[in-house]
Amino acid sequence: MFSIRKLFSIRKRKEISNLEQESPQNVKKGKRFGFGFLKNIKFWLGVLIVVLAVSGAYTLFEFQPVATVNGEPIRRYEYEKTLGDAVSYYEQYGINLYDPKEASFFLELKKQVLNHMIDNKIITQEAKKENIKITPSEVDARIDEIKKSFPSEKDFYEALAKQKISMGELRNIIEQQLTAEALFKKLTSNVTISEAEVKAYYEEHKKEFVQPEQIHLRHILVKTEQEANNIYEQLKQGKDFATLAKEYSIDTPTKDKGGDLGWISKASLVPDLAKAADELKDNEFSKPIKSPFGYHIIEKLGTRPSKELSFDEVKNTLTAQLLRNKQAQSLEKWFKEKKEQSKITPNPIVAPMDNPVITAWERFKFWLVSLLNKTREGKPIQGPQPTTNPSTNSQSEGQSSQGQQNSQK
Template structure:
């Protein structure tokens, strides 16, 4: 998925930039007005716009044409992607980042939005459904992939925990006393925790493997029995009170249990490698012309 998502995101941003600059220049400048000057020599709006088209125009138009071919094929073959399927894939993406907060930070870091990612992902899922009937995955390929990537299919021991983070030991001990007196952990997290990413969810951290958290936190969480609450644990972030809710034992890699994931990964790889061939074959069915490409 990543390869096409990045490609589509880049071209979409470039196209949007070209269009935005074109609109800005059209409404704010006359044809010969300068957008900049160099040694007293004017750089006109036409020079700027033409340079942008020269650098990005042909590739951007090619991407637009590709999108239209995919859309036309999807309509012809009645291929759609349901909202539930799309949301499930978004949930998988979020899980890779560990939390909604980390996922949202990744979106911001890439100057994009959830709406853009959903649109891009939906286009990819449609393309995958169009191509998948012609993609063959053999048992031999799947077993080879499993053997070459066995470590990635093994599962380390995991703990499901919540925490309340505060700045000082005195406050942490007061909260622990409230918990010992029977007060609700989630409500106290919402009231006292300084972890903005988890406090509104009652301090919920979900499942994590050993080594994910800082050492002091890890040691405490993995040594606590299920349904128990720690005394205050000091880390570089402050004082934590940790509640362990469940544990999952480590599991060795299992081929049978991993087959669906392996097949999906191999399909993604073949969509990547066969995409251009598929696109070229479909393009023959349409009247397509990129005049910018001819000028290049």
């Protein structure tokens, strides 16, 4: 009988014999035991590590500030999103900023975008100091006002899609606008203008206060020529213009008023409407007229000849205009002082201003950042916060100023 040890010895000799019959090349390459497969695993693990390292480094780079304003950062991803929106805006008008011929224009745009974001940051900081807070209901109310300026809610959302703005982004924009308005209102609450100042301005610019010929119009606006022809036939049969306007017109601001546009100058109308209005007599209505907005039928209710306006006629309007001018001057002076007092530190390494040409990589980043923002519905990413170690701050400030000097050289 075979012992266990002898059986093991025979089996081992067979394995050695089989190994000796293997091709030396195969043994060398490691195919016998799958070493080649292990090498492939090592290769792809290496690739994965490199990809993760690069993507991680890029993510950290995106959270680096392009500038700091009184210690608060403007993150690179925020800057690139705003810049990408500006690039898309100009593309709608046939201006391709990817073209190297537009390099100087793009360089100026980059500076304008960054300056705009710095200005907004200062305004936001000052609003916080004044304890100004905008509620969601205030944002909703402003959005409702904007919607009313469109023929329909569908047109409103189509306009947003065309501008590549999500509802979340729109809410953020409106919140910033309302914050600025509330701050400016508070800062200019003590700005006044006297009647004597208004009267003096009127006397100096009397020749400017001439009212051109005005016409009183109402209109019905529809989308198709067939709808317009149908309404025109009803008017010819004696149907009431105001009633038809309330029923059919898609011009939201005027339809509930029977299509009444009030007293307006012909210069405020598109050319085709102005020409048709000029040919109408009082209390006559036109045939359907095509315009960029759709198809109109207008009715002329009256005409006023041009005339010089008296002080009493312009007093209220002129007072409001001069007060706004005075408030704007006060705000301009205030903001100039605040900006001079602010500590603004641009980061030329993260946001280089000396490379105006958009590369293919930058194109991809604009698209990616835009996609991420659409997914987030305008909510900012909560990225890593800067440290508050005084020693590191002073060191980084020194490095930043040195970097600026080097970039200027």
